[in-house]
Structures are given as structure tokens and as C-alpha cells.
Amino acid sequence: MPSQSSLPLDGLDSPASMAGRLALPVPAGHLDELRLPDGTLREAWARFFSVLGDLHPEALDVRAAAVARQIRDNGVTYNVYADQSETRAWQLELFPFLVSEEDWAVIEAGAAQRATLANAIMADIYGPQTLLAKGLLPPGLVYGHPGYMRPLKGYQPPGGSFLQTMAMDLVHTENGWTVIAHRTETPSGMGYALENRLIISGQFADAFREMRVRRLPPAFAQLISTLAHAPLVAATDDGPGLASGTGLQIVLLSPGPFNETYFEHTFLARYLGITLVEGKDLTVRNDVVYLKTFGGLERVDVILRRLDDVFCDPLELRSDSTIGVPGLLEAMRAGNVMVSNVPGAGFLESPAIHGFMPGIARALLDETLILPAVSSWWCGEAAAQAEAMGMLSEAFVMPTYPRSPGEPRLGMERGLQPLDQWRDRIAEAPDRYTLQAPLPLSHMPCWEPDEGGCGRIGSRAAMLRVFAVADGNGGWQVMPGGFTRLAPPNLEAVSMQLGGTSADTWVLSSQGSGAVPLAARTGLAAPTGSRPLAVSSRAAENLYWAGRYAERAENTVRLCRQILGSIESNDETDDGTLNMIGQLAQWFGLVPAQTPSPQASLRVFERNLVATLADVNSTSGVVQTLASHARAANEIRNRLSNDHWRTILAARNDFHDAMSAAACPSGTPGGREGAYDRSQVLAALEHLSMQLGAISGAQGDRMSRDEAWRLVFIGRHIERLGVLSLFLEVAERSGALQSRSGFDLLLHLFDSTLTFRSLYPGRTDTAALVDLLVLEPTNPRGLYGVLDRLREKLAQLPTGATGQSRVPLAELLPPASALPSRTVLCEADRSGRYSTLAALCDQLGGRMAKLSDEIGGRYFSHAGVAPETDLP
Template identity: 45%
Template structure:
């Protein structure tokens, strides 16, 4: 049997000959020297490095380190020798899929630069067999019941505090304890609809609970994307190993929320996000799209008469259930943090009135404290009458004198954690600290004992990952989710989010450069084939419901359209200016004056730059320097030119990313990043000239054309899209009307080159020459650029399209939109002979009628923009009412 060779795969040497330096540990633990490979599993062993000493090896059989674990043997049998030879191609396909889908994870350290990192996903899943999963499932379900009972007690009778089963400092003394929730009973007495538990697989084969998340647990969207991506890479193994699917758990969660909400099956459910700058925003948009929910931010919602409403184009629409991805303290600036811009004033009042289901109920922050784990065994015996089925790591809260004295000598073998998450204190691993550092930590703990908790150190199990040449083990932690499917009833999602620590590091954290893996849970029974995409009368998929267009989304779509059009116009104008100023043929003074005035009107240059008719070279250099100023340059703070428009376009798109296809979003990101790179390269080259700037603008023009195509052909024609189109055409009407007015003012069309430049700015050169051949007269120009309703760049076509969009909007949004169209000029009354006739004004002859029409179009477009803002975005016409009324 001939050994398969991946494209950049294992070297054609004996397994002992590594392509990198072999550590003493790897040399000592390398147990496959004498292996005679005869199967895919044997080859997998020959390519793999054993787990580090003290860590459980997920790949190998715990009873025989020379053999694969049975589940991994099955996996590689399904992959086969051909599949093993194809691993690098699959890994490349996986990374391409992640990039194409726009899967990102924002890193706090990169917030200032706006960097969004691609989601890190390894090729191989972690595999859990049915027996192990049964233990995990039973333990997680028990803990979900336990935590829900603790919440009911903390904000109810508080028996745990009276019996001293839980220290008051960890409950009422916790900064996340919400006194505003005292006495509240959520629907069905279900406090937790989504609870996450971080599990570690110990060297003894037992699964241990390391931590739990209850406020706004992340991972449900990323693990779903991981599952889809990895299942595509190994379809045969996924089907043959009977990996349990996930959709039924998501459906059960949504059904449970609807059943408990005030409106039952007719409930409107929304997902509350902090916004696009949150590190897991991709997941929020992904989940909203998958579950058919409306993705909202705090300013999308308002409280009236103790009820929650969504601001939409149609007005205020009720919201009956809210899945929050915002931590509790930010939810309501009236009763919690007054500086919060993420929440909704009066939200807790709606909750207390029983008019809203909030998942999860606010106030669970104390449950996330690592110190709580040490008290759970006794609490479980009291509340449930049961011993914990899944053990917690040994935990000491230093706020107890006895615990502090006991743990101080043990710091070298423990992990020091902050008692209150969000306190700003860091986590430290004892074995990574020297004697001086341990003494410093001990001093801090003695001075502020309540702030610190110590947890015993558990070497995480190590799962195989593919490096491109071999299988390397990496420490892994598994996050699993309990999802409520009814009143005080939960199910465990059969899978989870695996977080991998960087090679050689001890902590598995995405914020510290870690990566992720899928989790395959095998089943002995039938694989659940439920899908959220199926359409049955009794369980109509939520993804098929039409979502409303929120006022915030509408506003961002409106400005997305305006900035897209503005960027296109700026690029076209910049190219025309640089073509003339860098060309060999001299331009007329009238043309240069028009170019200067139009460039200033479109913020391509600063106002204090001498005009092109005075200093052409200075004007050109200023325009090129302003295209996309680098951060820190004197021009960086100026809201001018192409780069500013691209950044604004990207910012508006980020706010409505759940409405854009991944391809659309990728086009926007690539256009902004590539143009910034091109401009940075020009700025670094002291010899760059007009040719380089024109090349960068030409490349950007092509990308903007693709973005326009995505907006035209890839977006649903709902009211959000109509407002995007309205925004584009308002911008087009303002820009073209003003440019033609300036052309009349400077009389640049008297010159053939100026005439051609105006036609080019209207992007109508080919059409003009095909229709009028060699004519260069104003009648022909006005006919095509003003009157022609078949030319999408003519004034009449733009006005006609605006009227059509507003009429369609008024049918499904508000009748006032039809009234807005009446403020626009009516092309039906325009007469070509009147517009192309000269009128004497004093000693000069002017196209006065045309000039008045253009001024009227520009004014009408600006007023239309203001009216749309008042009507749809600010709701200024609605009566202001107190949230307490």
C-alpha cells in the first residue's frame, strides 16, 4: 500500500524524521517508531505528535497510547487514504469559506484600528462518543435546573442567604446583583433560557465544569457556522458517524420563548445587540438571520404605556420577547447604568409589568462568578436534593478567612481569578509565576481577599489539529449550552463550541489568539433531521417570516445608498480632474474654473487650496493627497474626498450587516481596504504622480460598480431597499444638478473639452455619441442630461424614479411618503425649447429657466432628505410620552 502525500503534507521520510525540531518530550512520547502503517488510522498516528505530558490525548486510546481512540479510528476510516492526501486542499477551502462568509471575531485590543479578524477554525472536530455525551447532558441539565432555582431564590425568598449556603458578598454584594429585580417572577418562573457551561476533559477522563455564562452567553452562532463549514469538508464521515444535528435545539428554544411570551404563538421576537463594534457582532447578525429574528439595538426600541415597541417605517410595533446579547447592567439607563447607550429606558418597568419575556432574565451576573463553583455542591443538595453529576474544579473564595489561609500555600498549583468578572483584574496561572510574582499576588489577596478566587489547575485535554504537515495536539475547552424549551424545562444542544489554546499556551481564549473547532456528538439512536428551513403548517419556519424594517436600519440603508452614490460621483469627478490637469493638452480657463468649483462642492479638496485655473499643479497634488489621508496626517481629520466616503459607506453597511449578503459585505470591506492601501503606497513614494492616482481610482471604480450591482440585484425589494434607492437618487439629483448649474455659471460647455467633461461627469459619454454623433450644442446636452427619461443619469429620470420609489413606499409604510413626492419638480411640465433658450439678464445672456430648474431640483432633494429623516428616522411627528404613562 503506497503512502498518500498531501500537497504540502508529510515528508517522504520515516515518521521519526520531523520537518521541524523535535522537543525532548515529543521524542520521549513518540510511540510510533516501529509502526507498519496499513490503514488511514495508522497513517494518522504516524503523522501525529502525542499530547503533552499530563494532558489527556483525545486522539489516542486511553488504554493503549499506540492505538487511536475508536471514534477517531472510525473518522479516519471514513476519510480514507485519498481524503488524507487531500487535507491541505480542504483546509484551504475551509479558510476561503470563512473569508467568503465574512465570519469575523473582533478583538478588543484592535478596537481603535477597527480591525476585524477572520474567525479562526481548525479543520478537525472534537469528537464525543454517546456514553460521554450522556454524562455531559445529564450534568448540564441538572446545573440548568440548579442555576434557575438559585435565581428564583436570590430575587425571591433568599433562603440560601439565610441558611448561609451562599455568602451575602457573592450575592447582594456582587456588582451585578440587580435590586430592581427583587420580587419579579418571569413567565413560567424560567429565569434562564440560554445557559453556557465551559467544560474541561481531565487526565482521568472525567469532564469538569470550569465556568458558566448566563447573562449573554456567546457561541450559539459561531458553533453553527463551525458545524456547517466542517460538515462540508468531511460529508462522508459526518453522515457515517451518525453525528447528531443541531436545528431541533434551536427550534425548541424559539418554540419555548414563544410559548412563554405574552402573545404566545403570535409573539414578535427580537435579538438585542450592542452593535457592530461588539467582538461577537457577526454571531448576532448570523443568529438573527438564521432564526428569522429582527436584529435591534437599544435605540431601535422605545417604551410606551409599560410596553416595548420597535420603531419601524410603519410606526411603533409591539415587541413581546427579547433575546439579549447585552450584559445586564447596560439594559436600562433609567434604573441601572445611567451612562448606557446600549439599552432601553424603562425596559425593566416593562418586564415587571409582565408585558415582556426577556431571555435571559436580568440579574444573573452573580451566577457567573468563579467563586460560586465552590458553593454549588451544598446548594444542589438543598435545592434539588441531589449531588452534582458533573463536578466543579476545586475552588476557594478568598473572602473566607479559612479558605484564604488554606489556599495561599497552594498558589503555584492553582489559577488566580477575579471574583467579580468585569472588575478589571486579570487571571494568573500559578505555574507560570516566579517566586517574587507569587509573593506579590499573595499580598494583593491578603489586602483585598473578597476580590480573588483560586481554582485548582487542571491540564486541559488535547485534541488533534492540522498544521499542513502533521497533526499537533492543542489544549481544548468545550462550551455546551442548555436551552429552555418550556417552563423550567431545558435541553442540551448536542454539540458545542470548542476553543483551542495556541500551541504551547495554557489558556483557551479567543481574545488571546486562540482558535475554535467543531464538536461532533455521536448518537446510538436516530439522527434528528429537523430543519429550520422546512415549512410545515404547524411549525412554519421563523426564517420565512417577513421582518420589519426598523427606523435605525432604514436610516443606515438610506445613508448607505447616499454614500455609495457619493463615492461613485467623487471617483468619477476626481478622474476627470486629474485627466485634464495631468494631460498634455492645455485646458480652457472656464473648464479649469468649473473643475475647481465642482471639486470643492464635492469635498475633493479643501477650501483654501488655490483653484486649478490659478495653480493647476498645486490643485492636482492637493486632490491626490486628500484621496484617502493616512491616520495621523494633517488631512486625516477632514471630512473630504473619496476615502472619507468609503469609510462612511462601510460604517453604514456595518450597521445593517444582517441585511447584506456576505459577498456584498466583502466587496465593501475590500474596496475600502484596497483603496486605503493604494493611497498609503502613493504617500510613501515621493515620486508618485497622476498615473498612479488614476490607476487607484480606476480600480476603485470597478469595485464600486460591483457594490452597486449587489445593491441592485442582490437585495430584497422591501422598504429598506426602497429607502436605499431613494438615498442614492437624492444624492444623484443634488450632485448632478449642482454640477450642471456650475457648468452654466462658468460657461465651460462653450468649449468642446468642457462640453465632453460635463457629459462624462453624467456618465453619459457613450450614450451621447451614439445618439447625437458629433453634435456639441446645448439643445442636445439638455435633451440627454435633463429631459431623457431613458437615461438613468438624467435629471428627469432621477426625479421620475424618486417619485416611483416614494409612491411604492407609501403603500406599505406611511401615506405621507406620497405627499413627499409632491415637493419634487414634475418632469411632465418641462419643455425642451424653454430650457434650451437664452434669456437676457442685464448685459449677459443666460439659460435662466434651466438654472432655476436645477436650483429647484437641488433644493427639493435636500428638503426631501430632511422630511424623510423627520418622518421615518426620528419619529419627530409622534407625541412624546413618558415611559411611565
């Protein structure tokens, strides 16, 4: 499949000819990935468009909209530290980046060679340092780089491999492929590459199959296999011994949700089946790393790191790091944990190293580099500086070391720099600057939609990142595809932070890929055991609150629907019921504090209710609960099915969209202040209620019955018991129980209307109500039944690291059999009020609040609270 040939075009209306007419020319001097110099489509693109068929702008707009919608539905994000508001949605181009079979053969061999060389450099620099002694690598470039870790000099990693993954950024020119950067510290992009593939291959399924695109999953299987076979020396009670590699505890260490690529961290943890942790989740005891789990401390054997080197250990590196693990380097030196990649590879990312790589390759591998690198001159060497200064007006000025906060951006992110602005700076601190020869990036086609239906095929500068994964035996597997990044329109700087986009990368093949093997072929012994996914204390807290927020959202939405329904039929709604509605709306933050009561003005009350529902910045009510639920779920995303996660996002996003359409604030066409479509509001709440029911089903039916599920269950039932007790207490104290409308409202809020009518046809007495809403054990929302089921799950929780002297949680709540009977609860006082019933509800609500605090202190923050005997 020659990459420079073109297919014949049959007629003016063929897909290839239409693509040619839609495509804009690329800037002069840049390789056109779409067309040959004579203007005909390259063979791969001609095939792609031929299979695609319909190239009318309207059809491509529909596909592009579907891609954007799926990104939103999947919650694919890229955080930018400069953004002060929400996370930024991931930007994915419609068309894939096509790599021919012949080009990939060169890339694959070259990437594996450079990964081998990088690992050999690491072994030498942290070992005998022959490269420094022979002058093949300047000591100033190594020792002066903050990525060199002096505490690890002499360190020998498990198995002798410093790197398990490595990435290389490549530029395509008329002369082939050129390496422009190495990524050895925490190579990012593999997760985004797979997510891009899942989305784009679905849009172009026929083309994906016809063009025999190579698959990505084997590289991920190789990565987890390599990590799972870490040859560790385990510390045991009897002394050191060889760890068998079975059932190793593997975690992915992330800086946390504010990191720019946090989506990828959660994606990889879920896809690889490992525990996602932050630095505060780990602790080091006696040179062994432990995970602070819900049930106590569990040893960690392997850490897949996404935390920058200098932040890893505040004891030996940056002392101000609050996201690292104190003592981590000492645990590494003791051989008790493998960290992937080993901290200290950052100096290999310096652009200055490119000029030294050919000589190093000959010295360490006795090989010539397959993939050339961009021409670079490190100004820290006098001879190189003199040569570089002669071409300063044409070259890019690059930072030799990572940019410090507040320093100006250099290199291709800013374009060519004027000579006069840099000559004095370089002369003052020459080692800090590296000059690179200009390298024109190739331009790939991308779809540019137009509101008038006249979209065009534009072009953007593109850079390909490829990934090499160690196989555990000294070899490397290169993922057949990669992470292609595109520059923003009219720029040559490829930077996601500056508004760049991404594209799926298709490596074409003349042969079918065949079935993906169940396990990576490493030659290593297969593990003989397994270990369940640990529940860290932080994950436990988010699981617990995911349950609570999901239950809270259901009850709040049900309350909103009933309030609007009661207002609609206000002729049948008495003052007691309106009083109940007003109190509950204020309690749940559904209306601002200064809102008049329903009795004073139903119209103003309803308008404020709808305005709060439509306010995306609301700090209470439905919007805030949905947002909090999504945040908690995002922290435990590796434990949720795709459908579960997507439904959570859809509930939040769909409700926001529906309320935006239903509410018409002033300033919108045809709108007036406070206007809204009541039927649309009710429809939005009904749709949200169905989605919350799906989430409830996913929590109850799609999760393994393990500690994680029990935490969700406990969170739900604590919230349920507290909220339902509040409903019943407010109904009694407001006098709503004395009327038919209040009676019916309460049944609706307990979601028990149909059950009540079937069990007690025609009855509206308090005894029947108490029977179903309080005493009936089979009612999923009966207070006594909820209490007993909660006590049962509390009894199944582990004692915990601090809980040996603590009273079991189940004993902090009385059994339902010890609570007041029907006779006592239904006994009215002289004023006709059921004070015992109201007091019981108040007591249960208070117990739930204190129980929640006790769970948090005992299992999440591990606070040393004095043992309780009861929760009064």
C-alpha cells in the same frame, strides 16, 4: 467508535503517519487530543487525516489562507475595547475540535442537567429562597454579587422560565470532562460557532460527511421557537388578556457596534429573522415596551438580550447607563414583555458557586451532578478560607465578583500567582476571592504555517463552550457542537481578548443526522400569524445612508476614471474642462485643498489624486465613502443577503489592496515618493466600478419592496439628483459645455454616452444634451425623471409618529412638469451662457440637502421641526 482506539497505519507515507511526523508533542501533564499515550493517532483524528489525504505543508497553507480570506470576505470580527483603531479580524484555526459520540452523550446529559438546575436556582433565589434559609447557598455570595437584582425579588417570568439559553465552559482531562464556568447572563458564542462551522465544513467537506458530524441549525430553530411562543399577558384597550403567541414582535437588544461580539449580534438577528435594536431604539409607555420605528411606535413582546444585567434599566439599576431601556424592569413585572435571559442570573457565573452545586442538585433535583466542576473554595466562608490558604501557592486566585475597571486580571488569564502577593489581599476582603484547584487543559492540534513551506502541527490549550436551549416545556436541547477557544501560543490562559483563537467543534456520530426539521419539536401550538420585520428609526437612517453612500461611491469612482482619462489625453482637453475637473475633484475631496489646479500642473494634480485614493486614513473621497457605506451596511446587516454584504466588504477591501499595490510610497523596495502604476490604478477603479454595479443590483433586485427598500431607493435618488445637478452646474459655470471634451465628459459622468449617440448621432448641441440629461423620463439619470420617481417613493412613506401635522414629503418637491421647459433651459444669454440651466441645477441641489435634513428630523431623530410648505 471508541475514543481511545487507533487505526492501523499503512506505510510510512500514509496520511496518519505524515500527521504524526508533522505534529509537535504537547506539554507534560496535559491530555493530547490528537494522540494516545503510545504516540499513535486517536481513531477520530486518524479518520480525519485519512479522508483529508494531502497533508503536505503547502496544501495545508493554502487551506489556512482560504479560511483567513473567507473570514475577511464575510466580515467576521471580534472587537477589543483596548484596541483604539479598527475591529479585530476573527481568528479561526484550520483544524476542527473533535468530540467522540461517547463523550458527547455525557456532555449532553450533563449540560441539560446543569441548565435545569440553574433555572431552579433562579426560581428559588427570586422566590422562596429556601436555599439561603437551609444554608445550601451563602447569603453573602448572592446578595454581595452585583449580578443579583433586588428589584426582581418575587418576579415570576412568563412560563416560569428564567433562562432560555445557558452556556458551560468545559475542560477535557484524562478523567473526563469538567465544568470550569457557567455563562447565564448573556451567553455568547452560538453565532460564532455557526460561522466557524460554515467556513470549516466547506474546507473539509469530505471529512465532514464521512465522519457524520452532527448539525447545528436545530438548536437555533429551537431558540426562535421558544421565544416565539412566549406566554405573555398582553395589555389591550379592553384590559389585560392572554397573548396568543402569534406574530410576536421579537428583537435582539445589543449594546451597539463597539461591543466586542457585535458581529455575533448582527449574525444572530439575521439568522433568526428578528430585529436588531439598541437601547435608544426602545421606549416604555404605560409599562409596555415599544420599538421606535420608521412609521411610529410598535409594541415589543420578546427581547433576546445581549446587554449586561446592570445596564438594562437606568431607572432601577445603573443610573449612568446610556445603553439601557428606562422602565424595562417595570414592564417585565407587569407581564408585558419577556426578556431572555431574565436579568439577575449573573451571580450564577461566580466561580465560588461550584463548591455548592452538588448539594443544591441533591436538594432541588434529587440528583447527582453528571458533570463535575473544578474544585473551588470561596474565601468568604471561614472554613473554606482556612483550607484554601493552605494550598494558596498551588491554586488559582479567581475574582468572586466581576472585575471592576482598573482592577488587575486574576485567574487563568495570568497563571499561578505568588503566595506572598495575595495572602494579605485575601485576608483584607476574603469574600472577593475564590480559589480554584489547577486543572490542566487538553491540547488540540492546530496548523502552524511557515513562510519557508515547513509548517508543523502544533498544539494549543483548548476549552469547549456548550450551549443549552430551553424547549418551552421545562426541557433543554443541547446544541450538538460548541464554541471551542484556544489559548495563544505558549500560554494556558484561554481568552479571546488576550489573543486567543477559535476552532469549529465537530460532534461525531455513528448515525446519519437525517433531514433537519422545518420547525423545532416543542409540542407548543404553531403560531397562526406573522409580523414583518420592523424598521427601527436607527435602522431606517442606516438604510437611507446605505443608499446614499452606494450612489455616491458610484459617481465618485466614475468621476475619478474620467479625470484620469482626461489627463491622459490632455492634448484634447481644453481649459474649461480642466477647470471643471479641478472644481469637482476639490468638491468630492479627491485631492487635498492645497493641490495645484490641473491647468497649473497636471503631474502634481494626478499624483495627489492617486495618493488620496491610496490613503486608507483619508477623510474624504472614495476611501471614506466605501468605509462609510460598509459601516452603514453593518448596522443593517440582518436585512442584507450574504452576497450583498460580501460584495460591500469586497469593494472596500479589494480597492484598498489594489491601491496599495498600485501606489509605491517611498521606503518600499524599488519605490520612490509619489510613484505609482497608472494602469493598476485604472484597473482598480474599473474593478471597483463593477463591484458597485453589483451592489446597486443587489439593492434594486434582492430586497423586498418594503419600507427598507424604499429608504434605500430614496437615499440613492436624493444623492443622484444632488450629484448630477452639481455635475451639470459645474460644467455650465466652468465653460466646459462650450467644448467637445467637456461635452463628452459630462455624458460620461451621467453614464449616458451610448444612449446619447444612439438617440442623437453626430450631434453636440446643448438642446440634445438637455433633452437626455434633464428632460428624458426614461433615462435613469435624467434629472426630471429622477425627481418624479423620488416624489413617487416619498408619497409612499408612512406619516410617522410626529407627522400628523406635517406636510407630506412628496409635496415639498415640485413635479417635473412645474420646472422650466427645454426652450427656457436652452436659452442662452448674451455671453452665451445658460444661466437658467445652472440656476435650476443649483436649486435642485439645495432642495436635496434640505429634503435630507427634513427626512432626518422627521423620521430618524424625530425632531419637532415646524411644518414646511416648500423647500426653497
